[in-house]
Amino acid sequence: MKIAVVGGGPAGLYFSLLMKKADPSHDVTIFERNAPDATFGWGVVFSEETLGALRDADRASFDRITEAWARWSAIDVKYRGETIRSRGHVFSGIARKRLLQILQERCVEFGVRLEFHHEVEDVDALAREHDLVVGADGVNSLARRRRESTFGVEELVHATKFAWFGTDLAFKAFTFIFRENEHGLFQVHAYPFDARMSTFIVECPVEVWRRAGLDQATEDESIRYCEKLFADDLAGHSLLSNRSIWVSFVTLRNQTWHDGNVALLGDAAHTAHFTIGSGTKLAMEDAISLAEWLQRWPDDPQGALTYYEMDRQPIVERFQEAALESARYFENVRRYSRLEPIQFAFNLLTRSGRITHLELEKRDPRFIAMVDSWFAGKPEGSIAPPPMLVPLRLRDVTLPNRVVRWPVSEDDAVDGVPSEGLAERLADAARSGAALVLTEMVAVAPAGRITPGTPGLWREDQAESWRGMVDRIHSETDARVAVLLGHAGPRGACRPRREGVDRPLREGGWEIVAPSPIAYAPWSRVPKRLDAAGMDAILQGFRHATELSDQAGFDMVELQMGHGYLLGSFLSPLTNPEEDRLGFLLEVTRVVRQAWPRGRPVGAALNGADWAGGGATEDDAVGLAQSLGQAGCDLIHVLAGQTICFDRPDYGRMAVVALSDSVRNRAGLPTLVGGDIRTLDHSNTIVAAARSDCTVLLPPQ
Numbered sequence: 001m002k003i004a005v006v007g008g009g010p011a012g013l014y015f016s017l018l019m020k021k022a023d024p025s026h027d028v029t030i031f032e033r034n035a036p037d038a039t040f041g042w043g044v045v046f047s048e049e050t051l052g053a054l055r056d057a058d059r060a061s062f063d064r065i066t067e068a069w070a071r072w073s074a075i076d077v078k079y080r081g082e083t084i085r086s087r088g089h090v091f092s093g094i095a096r097k098r099l100l101q102i103l104q105e106r107c108v109e110f111g112v113r114l115e116f117h118h119e120v121e122d123v124d125a126l127a128r129e130h131d132l133v134v135g136a137d138g139v140n141s142l143a144r145r146r147r148e149s150t151f152g153v154e155e156l157v158h159a160t161k162f163a164w165f166g167t168d169l170a171f172k173a174f175t176f177i178f179r180e181n182e183h184g185l186f187q188v189h190a191y192p193f194d195a196r197m198s199t200f201i202v203e204c205p206v207e208v209w210r211r212a213g214l215d216q217a218t219e220d221e222s223i224r225y226c227e228k229l230f231a232d233d234l235a236g237h238s239l240l241s242n243r244s245i246w247v248s249f250v251t252l253r254n255q256t257w258h259d260g261n262v263a264l265l266g267d268a269a270h271t272a273h274f275t276i277g278s279g280t281k282l283a284m285e286d287a288i289s290l291a292e293w294l295q296r297w298p299d300d301p302q303g304a305l306t307y308y309e310m311d312r313q314p315i316v317e318r319f320q321e322a323a324l325e326s327a328r329y330f331e332n333v334r335r336y337s338r339l340e341p342i343q344f345a346f347n348l349l350t351r352s353g354r355i356t357h358l359e360l361e362k363r364d365p366r367f368i369a370m371v372d373s374w375f376a377g378k379p380e381g382s383i384a385p386p387p388m389l390v391p392l393r394l395r396d397v398t399l400p401n402r403v404v405r406w407p408v409s410e411d412d413a414v415d416g417v418p419s420e421g422l423a424e425r426l427a428d429a430a431r432s433g434a435a436l437v438l439t440e441m442v443a444v445a446p447a448g449r450i451t452p453g454t455p456g457l458w459r460e461d462q463a464e465s466w467r468g469m470v471d472r473i474h475s476e477t478d479a480r481v482a483v484l485l486g487h488a489g490p491r492g493a494c495r496p497r498r499e500g501v502d503r504p505l506r507e508g509g510w511e512i513v514a515p516s517p518i519a520y521a522p523w524s525r526v527p528k529r530l531d532a533a534g535m536d537a538i539l540q541g542f543r544h545a546t547e548l549s550d551q552a553g554f555d556m557v558e559l560q561m562g563h564g565y566l567l568g569s570f571l572s573p574l575t576n577p578e579e580d581r582l583g584f585l586l587e588v589t590r591v592v593r594q595a596w597p598r599g600r601p602v603g604a605a606l607n608g609a610d611w612a613g614g615g616a617t618e619d620d621a622v623g624l625a626q627s628l629g630q631a632g633c634d635l636i637h638v639l640a641g642q643t644i645c646f647d648r649p650d651y652g653r654m655a656v657v658a659l660s661d662s663v664r665n666r667a668g669l670p671t672l673v674g675g676d677i678r679t680l681d682h683s684n685t686i687v688a689a690a691r692s693d694c695t696v697l698l699p700p701q
């Protein structure tokens with residue numbers, strides 16, 4: 001094949017040498033606009049997982065790279081004057097210049113033609129003259145820009161600014177530094193890349209960068225500013241610039257990575273935020289895959305390009321997801337300023353969701369022992385339970401651990417009286433060892449039921465029936481029992497959910513109400529707009545149901561304010577066009593708080609986000625949680641979606657946990673979160689990292 005490679009970065013060089021190595025008859029030319037020894041940035045870090053693929057693809061370059069490695073196994077988190085060290089990680093770093101040199105040497109050994117100082121300006125011309133053009137020309141790729149719509153480019157510009165400096169100080173660990181001055185909070189990601197030098201990336205929010213005047217500063221002025229701010233950490237060493245200008249990171253995705261005989265490789269095809277240090281690794285693994293598929297399918301380059309894309313895209317997407325999680329952490333790090341250094345460090349280390357409590361325990365049992373004893377309030381060095389087994393106190397109620405079970409509804413109540421089946425489901429959940437068992441939604445009025453089988457609390461006989469269940473759980477287990485009080489609003493008068501969700505009753509329905517006449521789904525009934533009298537009646541319903549909940553012996557009341565039921569539909573702009581969307585929710589909370597014993601907690605389940613364009617957002621949830629806290633609410637149960645029928649759920653790992661993290665740490669209230677939490681390890685990680693105070697654990701599948 002006659003191949004033109006645009007860009008002599010790690011992707012272009014590695015691909016070219018692998019192609020020539022596999023078949024010397026290929027004619028491969030790399031066009032690189034810069035000189036051989038000119039590059040941006042300083043050192044790059046690799047995690048140990050990378051090594052196998054590189055070793056198998058080309059042993060000689062692997063050996064030369066690993067001979068030049070700086071290796072270390074610790075991560076230091078410097079925060080509020082303390083340094084917290086966690087060991088047992090495996091990192092290797094190399095100067096970017098050295099890496100490129102090694103790859104260039106290998107290219108020369110295999111006979112790749114290297115044309116430096118050659119800026120490609122017309123990719124189409126190259127495509128006409130070659131069998132294959134590989135766009136390995138980095139994040140601003142010309143090969144991609146010439147046909148953005150074909151590639152289906154998506155770009156996310158991150159909200160922080162960073163500058164990639166070097167320093168003549170070799171750090172002993174991967175070091176995260178957080179320093180605050182009069183302009184705001186700055187963070188550093190520093191790691192050694194040879195015996196003398198380290199990479200030193202300084203990052204801060206755009207507003208902080210502007211306040212500090214860094215938007216107007218020259219490279220020298222920026223260096224002086226950062227040297228002063230991080231003087232203690234640099235211990236007399238200098239910062240060095242290599243075209244180290246302030247930029248915003250761009251996460252880039254392309255729907256497809258090839259068009260005709262032009263293929264994208266490395267940063268030209270995708271980027272992953274630098275805080276997980278994977279861009280070079282991904283670029284080099286792309287090169288391995290593309291070279292392999294082209295070798296396997298020599299007669300069908302188009303087929304090879306398709307297989308290359310199918311092979312690499314899912315892997316890259318997983319890294320991008322973890323990188324976004326990590327980037328979000330650094331963008332929002334201010335919200336963790338209330339955390340103690342040890343919890344701050346644990347939160348940082350588990351930020352991307354890939355490293356858990358258990359994984360850290362395997363890597364560094366001493367570090368996890370420190371986290372656990374701190375979390376349990378025990379002296380360092382003593383034996384402490386894992387975080388999820390540490391009790392949680394809410395007013396006078398102590399939950400013996402952090403696990404909550406929330407059995408699913410079977411719609412099997414009769415006239416609001418809970419069934420034997422429901423009693424068994426709750427008792428089963430309590431026997432599992434959970435600290436808190438939460439009922440399905442219990443209607444405060446007959447017209448507030450979701451289906452005819454929704455249990456209720458508007459009559460004494462219903463309270464008696466609940467009393468029996470609650471007493472039984474209290475006598476047989478240590479679990480506490482919470483009742484989820486709600487009103488179905490626009491999602492009411494439906495068939496039992498085993499016959500399909502949100503399907504209106506064919507007959508025997510009742511009038512449904514909402515803040516405005518907006519139907520939940522096209523096939524739903526249109527609700528009647530609630531007037532003042534209607535709202536007052538519902539308010540009294542909540543008061544009465546709270547009194548009955550007390551009679552029934554529940555330990556906690558939780559109000560259903562999410563998932564598009566009545567109170568949730570007040571909050572969302574999609575279902576309530578009024579200006580004041582919080583007023584009624586706060587009134588209900590105050591009424592319930594008054595009717596409920598002072599020593600027992602009130603919780604509220606609310607949507608951390610509607611997952612629908614124009615719907616309630618994370619910021620709305622934080623605002624509501626703050627107001628609910630002032631109205632006497634003690635725990636926020638974070639849900640998401642289901643405000644309208646056609647929402648777009650985020651199925652990403654930890655999507656709801658991220659919302660809980662935001663509500664908890666911004667509003668300053670304890671949270672409960674569910675989602676796809678199935679393991680004790682997951683639960684320990686979430687709780688110890690202050691992303692939530694307790695978790696709804698799903699039974700194993």
Ligand SMILES: Cc1cc2nc3c(=O)[nH]c(=O)nc-3n(C[C@H](O)[C@H](O)[C@H](O)COP(=O)(O)OP(=O)(O)OC[C@H]3O[C@@H](n4cnc5c(N)ncnc54)[C@H](O)[C@@H]3O)c2cc1C
Nearest residue numbers: 007009010011033044045120137138266267274278279280
């Ligand atoms: C601050 C920061 C820190 C990072 N840290 C790490 C890390 O620790 N570990 C890690 O693995 N990754 C890291 N990365 C990511 C890593 O730098 C990239 O993912 C990697 O360089 C991608 O390699 P590439 O070959 O695809 O692109 P590049 O390295 O960008 O190479 C593209 C090449 O194409 C050339 N070029 C562009 N246009 C043309 C043209 N028209 N004609 C000719 N030549 C052209 C450029 O000069 C350049 O040499 C970091 C990135 C940043 C921004």
